[in-house]
Amino acid sequence: MAGRVFIIILICSFCEMQKQALPQAKLRVYPPVIKETESVSLSCEAPSHVSVHQCYFYVNGGTQTLLSCVKTFTGSDLLRMSWQTSPAVVEVRCFYSVKIGRFNLQSPHSDSSYITIGLKPQMSMNHFKGDQTIFTCSLPGSVKHDTTCHLYFGEANHPAETKNIMKTRSSKTNQWFCQFFIPEGDLLRRLQSVQQKDASCDYSLEDDGKVLSPRSDPYDLTGLVKSESVEIKTTQMFTTSVFLSSGQAVPEPPTSAGVTTVQVTSANHNPTTNTTSDVKATENVGSGVDSSGGDVVQQEVLEKFSSAEMTLGDAEGD
Structure with a gap:
């Protein structure tokens, strides 16, 4: 009986020494951030001189899963394995085994890697x-x-x-x-x-x-x-002046650079006093107004001029 116990202890000690002698597993995860419907690739690696028998993965410290050393999971797979719902962060570790005779020796566990599923700002x-x-x-x-x-x-x-x-x-x-x-x-x-x-x-x-x-x-x-x-x-610089003058003014053509001046002159005749007054409206439009807006500017000036003409006509009629 004592002999059997000794043999078991010896075997366990041998396995532990072999485990410590094996290089640590290395886990590669790509990509580390996925959606539920997207996939992530897990690769449990050992040095090239080590003859790997099997690989094992731990998901969130749960039950080990025996898999090939390269495996692809969807976000939904990892959520189900870790008993979580999105959004979540899943922790994954791995190790590999080496078969020596009847013994299946295990490597030290890899460092933890984290897979983010569905976490977005x-x-x-x-x-x-x-x-x-x-x-x-x-x-x-x-x-x-x-x-x-x-x-x-x-x-x-x-x-x-x-x-x-x-x-x-x-x-x-x-x-x-x-x-x-x-x-x-x-x-x-x-x-x-x-x-x-x-x-x-x-x-x-x-x-x-x-x-x-x-x-x-x-x-x-x-x-x-x-x-x-x-x-x-619509933020343009407009300067409008309405004043009385004599003589005739001709509207100037719009230009693409500098300042465009539009002048409108009209004679306002009062039959009671037999006098005529000229009303001239001048509109200065800053550069940056394109040709497509020229008609709009002229229309605005004509409207202002018409309003001014009516006001002066009413005043002289009084």
Whole structure:
């Protein structure tokens, strides 16, 4: 009996020594951020000189799963295996075994890797007309103090701005967040450069900034762009003067550069006093008004002139 116990102890000691002698398994995960319907590839690796018999994976510290050393899972598979629902972060470890005679020796476990499923930030926006737009990127869950956020316009691959998270959580949502302050003119220029009208954000999941979260849902800026475009087109410098004069004035043709002056002269005759007064309206239009707007400008001047003429006619009739 004592002999058998000794043999068992000897065998266990041999297995433990062999385990310690085996190199640690290395787990590769790509990509580390997926949606439920997307797939992630897991690869449990050993040095090339080691003859691997089987590989095993632990998902969230749960029951080990015997698999081939390279395996692909969907986000839904990992959620089911870890008894979680989206959004979630799934921890995965692995080890391999080597067969020596009747013994199946196991390697040390790999370091833990984390797979993010469905965790994406939320984008909100506050616009201050004529000044700037503030984009807020709210992050789900807990993050590191040095986490960075990235702001994108349209489907651009490179971020327009990068910011560190704020030092305190939001008082309203209790979430960590980043803020981007974009001047109004800069915002319109950036949207024009990508030929799209939306913004989104993501945040770093690793210290090196190479692993990023899924992007937030696009924030539609169509209404803001239309409003600002109309504001820019209609903000022109107009100077109008209505005065009495004698003689005849001829309207000048509009020009594309400098200042365009449109003059309209009319004789207002009063049969009671047998006097005639000339009314001249002059409209100075700053450069930047294109030829398509010339008729509109002239129409506005004629309307102002007509109003002035009626006022003078009433005054002289009195």
